[in-house]
Amino acid sequence: MEDCPIQIGEMLLTLVDPHRGFEVAYNRWYERDHFYAGCMIGPWLFAGSRWVAPRALKDLRISDGRGEVASPVDAGSYVSIYWVLAGHEQEHWDWAGKQVHWLYSNGRGFAERDHVHTVLFQYLTTAYRDRDPVPVQLALEHAYPGIAMIATDRAKGVSETDFTRFAAESRAMSSPQGRIASLSSWRPKQRDAITSNSPMNLGTGTGGPERTMQLAFLEGDPVEAFGEVAAYARSIEGAGLGRVCFAAPFFRTAVGTDKYADLLW
Numbered sequence: 001m002e003d004c005p006i007q008i009g010e011m012l013l014t015l016v017d018p019h020r021g022f023e024v025a026y027n028r029w030y031e032r033d034h035f036y037a038g039c040m041i042g043p044w045l046f047a048g049s050r051w052v053a054p055r056a057l058k059d060l061r062i063s064d065g066r067g068e069v070a071s072p073v074d075a076g077s078y079v080s081i082y083w084v085l086a087g088h089e090q091e092h093w094d095w096a097g098k099q100v101h102w103l104y105s106n107g108r109g110f111a112e113r114d115h116v117h118t119v120l121f122q123y124l125t126t127a128y129r130d131r132d133p134v135p136v137q138l139a140l141e142h143a144y145p146g147i148a149m150i151a152t153d154r155a156k157g158v159s160e161t162d163f164t165r166f167a168a169e170s171r172a173m174s175s176p177q178g179r180i181a182s183l184s185s186w187r188p189k190q191r192d193a194i195t196s197n198s199p200m201n202l203g204t205g206t207g208g209p210e211r212t213m214q215l216a217f218l219e220g221d222p223v224e225a226f227g228e229v230a231a232y233a234r235s236i237e238g239a240g241l242g243r244v245c246f247a248a249p250f251f252r253t254a255v256g257t258d259k260y261a262d263l264l265w
Contacts, residue, residue, distance in 0.1 A: 004135045006046065009086030011186055012039070012096075013149075013213070014118040015069070015076035015203070022112040023261040027078070029110045031255065035080065038103060042095045044088035049140040051079045051147055051250035054263035060226055062233055062247040069117045069151045069246035071204055076116035077264045079149070079250055081140060081215070086123075093120070104199045118202040121186035121213055124160060127168035128182050129175070136184050139217050144181065146222025148229040148249045150214040153207065154242040160187065163212055166241055172216075172232040179218055179225035180232070186213045210242070222249050 018026030031050065040048050053076065063073040070076045084092045103109060126136040134142050154163050164185045167173065172180050188206040207213075216232075218225035226249040233244040251260065 004137050006137050007086040008083045008123040008137060009089045010084045010123060010189070011121040012082040012084070012118075013079065013121060015079045015116040016118070017075055017077050017114050017116055018264075019112040019114070020265065023077075023264055024258045026110060026113055027253075027258055027261050030078070030080070031253070033108060034103070034110070037108065038100060039080075039082050039096070042092050042099065044085040044092045045082055046085055047137070047140040048080065048082040050253040050255075051081070052253050052260045052264075053077055053079075053248060053250045054260045055265055056263070057223070057226075057249050057251065060223070060230075060249055062230060062244060064243055064245045066245055067204065068153070068207060069149070069204055070248070071116075073246070075114075076248075078253075081147075083137065083140065101199060109199065115200055115203040117204045119206050119213075120189040122189060124185040124187055124212075125164050126182050126184040127164070127170075127173045129173050129178055129180060133182060134217075136182055139182060139184075142217070144217045144219065144252065146218040146225060146249055146251055148216040148218060148222075148226055148247060150216065150229065150233060150244060151207065151246040152212050152214070152236055152242040152244050154210045154212060155240060156210075158241050160185070160212060163241055166236070166239065167214065170232055170235060172228055172235070179220045179228055180216045181219050182217045183232075184215045184217075186215070187211075188213060212242075218249070222251055225249070
């Protein structure tokens with residue numbers, strides 16, 4: 001919430017596929033090394049979580065066919081998400097740019113993976129279902145069973161303010177029985193000297209100034225909850241506010257296990 005003393009400035013979202021046959025090795029490398037050494041130990045990064053899409057969830061994905069986020073639409077099995085403290089974003093990204101090169105030069109990278117969509121985002125705002133909600137600052141720690149990504153290219157003349165107001169007033173956020181607990185909105189950052197100098201290809205592009213990425217934090221069964229996300233996506237297009245280019249659900253990973261690693265394809 002906006003009155004929480006800890007404010008989010010930016011987000012790292014990284015959607016990745018391990019190569020076939022390396023699913024368990026990738027999961028263990030990321031969870032037991034890179035999650036911490038590449039991100040969590042860095043300055044001013046204060047929360048992180050990992051999510052996974054087995055084949056059954058990939059089959060639910062929505063795409064407009066342009067391959068703007070995942071190309072093809074079923075690319076991307078694991079997504080990791082991190083919050084960086086407002087006012088200290090550049091300090092963290094400067095550290096991260098150096099750290100990833102140090103890790104790779106010291107044999108702590110993982111070649112058998114492909115980045116599908118790895119992008120930095122600026123935080124805009126969050127719409128909540130409840131009057132006394134879980135603040136978005138705590139959402140990665142709250143043990144929600146699932147999330148959904150919704151990427152929209154807003155229609156000409158539709159501002160970020162117009163779009164986020166629609167989200168806050170939408171049916172998806174107005175039902176006390178709804179499974180979408182919160183819906184945060186983000187502006188992609190264009191590639192800069194740090195991200196352009198990454199030791200790996202970061203996948204599909206950031207999207208233009210019309211792109212808004214949203215994260216829906218889901219309660220209950222994520223498969224059922226994604227039905228509400230899909231209805232929200234249809235309402236965006238029905239209202240003429242934009243074109244949903246990608247929407248996809250994910251389960252929370254079971255930390256310390258390889259659950260779902262044998263179900264990705």
